[in-house]
Amino acid sequence: MSYKGLIINFLFLLIACSTVLAQETPALVAPQEFTAFDTPNDSGTSISLTWKTSKENDREGVFYVISAATKTDGAWVELGRSLATLGLKTDAPQYFGLSDENKSWHFFEVNCPIKEVTDCFTSTVYFKLAVTDGANSIEFPTIASAVPQGNWFDASKAYVLIFVIMFSFLIMFFISIARKNPNLFIRHIPGLDAIEETIGRATEMGKPILYVNGLLGMDSLSTIAATSILGKVARKVANYDSQIQVPCYDPIVMSVCQEVVKEAYVEAGRPDAFKEDNIFFISNDQFAYAAAVEGMMMRHKPAANLYMGYYFAEALLLAETGAAIGAMQIAGTDSITQLPFFITTCDYTLMGEELYAASAYLSREPLQLGSLKGQDISKGFIIVMLILGTALTTGGIAFLLNLFKTF
Amino acid sequence: MSSFIQKFTGMDRRIIYVLISLAVIIPLLLPLNLPVGVTSEVKAVYDTIDNLPERSVLFLAMDFDPASRPELYPMAEAILHHAFRKNLRVIGMTFWVTGTGLGEQVMVDVAKEYGKEYGKDYLYLGWKAGDFALVIGMGEKGFAATYPQDHYGRDTANMPVLDNVKTLKDIGYLVELAAGSTIGTWYYYGKQKYKFKMGGGCTGVMAASWYNLMKIDWINGFLGGLRGAAEYEMLINRKAVAVRGMDPQSVAHMLIITLIVFSNIVYFATGANKKIGAGK
């Protein structure tokens, strides 16, 4: 073959290859099924826009352009540009669920007020959608419109309401049972036996008992449990003719504790022995309170320290000081971060729910007993759901996992 | 041998206090320059801030007081250095009344180093009572409506730092530095509804439980204790207080581990475990 022939063949080869290799850029198509609607389950501050995805448009370098106006013939303001490869309905499962169909739809949320357009407030807003790759632009032929409206009920959180109703009925059912039968079974809690032992020890040594209620207010479950246990402890202290000191972090807790201890002394037939000054407020600053209680321990050297309630970093400070003075210590807290310190420094520790159970165990109040029973049933239900959910998810069935999905 | 064990078990705890003090003070005076690795949790916070577009808003909730200053102040410092280097706008505030001065001090000191202008590049809202009500206010009504005046009593309504940023929905990232349980407040009343990105920093006491928060997507990363602050300082190439603190941290830990191991050997060797009954 001659040189000319070779060159011509080479050129043909080059053109053929470039034709094969060069990918034809598909032309843009007008977006399909463009809709605007009031975003569900919100306070009336947003409008949702959806339109169908397309293979021709959804590629790098292509944008969807959204514009808004308050009138169809009004001044249109560009709100934003959404990259064509992003912004799908799957990004908002709280509105559209977890269906696979959501992958075929684009989604764009417009928040009110819309700058330079309108404050919204139940007025109709009009939207235009166009697609552009920088060089070309095609508009969806129809204008979509919507009126943002607030919703009274967030339907996407309906599962919370169902759960609350079911759980409440369970608790109320067991409270009614506990009212008829206050001797419902609660398993033995070892730490409670030690309380009587500590009070006896304190009486023998002629030293006071220090009862610390924790650092939260009366709205906290642990403080409620602590004051309930305080009542039982105070009754025993009154019977033994010992002394109890209750330094308080919260003034309202102090008033409640004074009432509880006074009532305990009256029930024990020793109203004259009650000293209101033994239950006092110190400070509602964490470390100032801790420093004051530590100082008290060093000076008065109580025979027994009871820490019942919720604690923060001062837990170890208190328990260590108590250990240093040789006091017998019993703690009960639902503060997970402080439990390790109480376990290592105290003689007995009631962990988490054991504190609430101890309160129910001692008082036998139907409200506390019924709540405990209802919670136990719920725990059993959760254990079954978790095991079942794990088994199903392992087998590729995501039903239970989706049931617990939160958005 | 038995007299040694007796002396050891009856040892005055003040000797241990002295040993720990020396283990901390000596490495501070004579640095060992031990290496500091970086964990994925801290890197996640760093990467999020690093990838924020310029002039987006970083919201720094400095919910700590002087008691937690040694752990959380270096975190705030490191994050602010990073934020100002990236030319981000920073809004700071606190839920702890005794931490108001600390938040102000760290923002002003770091901003000065970068020549940042108050009201334009950063804003300090200070302390205000309200907790969750403030979070809901910032999410619904906006920053200016919830805090009409900043910490210095100036009107926030027209401050340039709040341009195009009205509510919590508009911020780029929120970092919660917590000495207490305020992470719950920010999640329940903030992120759960307004869907902003959130990261955090906490004291060493709470760090173990914060891994769970990452698993359930409350936060995308966090700095745990002084160690977390040291890792962040390594990432921003600014070795300061936190990195210096890693030498005494390591030496003290080695001392504590040695004492624990030795004590347990003595405990089991003396048969003490059999003598002490149930109850603990």
Add this chain to the structure above:
Amino acid sequence: MDTVLLGGWIAAGLTLFMYSFLYKDNPFFRFGEHLYLGISVGYGVVRVIFSNFINDLYAPLVYDHDFILIIPALLGLSLYTRYFQKLAWISRVTFAFIVGLGAGLNIPRIIDGGFFKQLEGIIAPVLSETWNFGFANFNSALIIIGVCSVLVYFLFSVEHKGAVNVISRVGIYFVMIAFGASFGYTVMGRISLLIGRSYDLIEFSKPEYYYASIVLLVLIILVLAFYEMYIKKQDKQQVTQ
């Protein structure tokens, strides 16, 4: 007077006062304790008055005529009626408001974000799609076993016997391991706090601060030594009497 220098001496002094507790309870610690108590309360009161009372109540009421604020103001003031027995019932209105608001705001959020989110995080496959058991699957299995066994431990309606006892023992081991991790982190945290204070004490021992830490440490040791000798002398005299 250089306030930074004065601040340095006060900070070093008070730090050493509080650390003197490690030796034993003494007047320096007690002074620091009472001072901290007073200052924290005083600072809190001043901040609440200026940041809340004046900025959020007085100024809007008096200057902006925002009279709706009278309602929350009255609700707040009614809490003080608890100190007067005949009027104490009025405070129940405010408590009802607080409890109702708290329950209404908290319960749905905690159930959604705290409870269901936890469950969502726990349910994960223990075998991969190709039926392999990798590290991630091992993690998932460990979590599910730990959660279920701990929940069994905290069942109070069932006696811990037989299989329930075995499962609850597994649960308590998980709990103790978790506590060990938490304890370790907390030890780290406490050492960090000590490092922070030591760092400041070292700063305050520099010539710029006129060796504040060293001078104060020596003074405190000397005073405590004399105090100890004085106490021992007093005790001896009491014994001889």
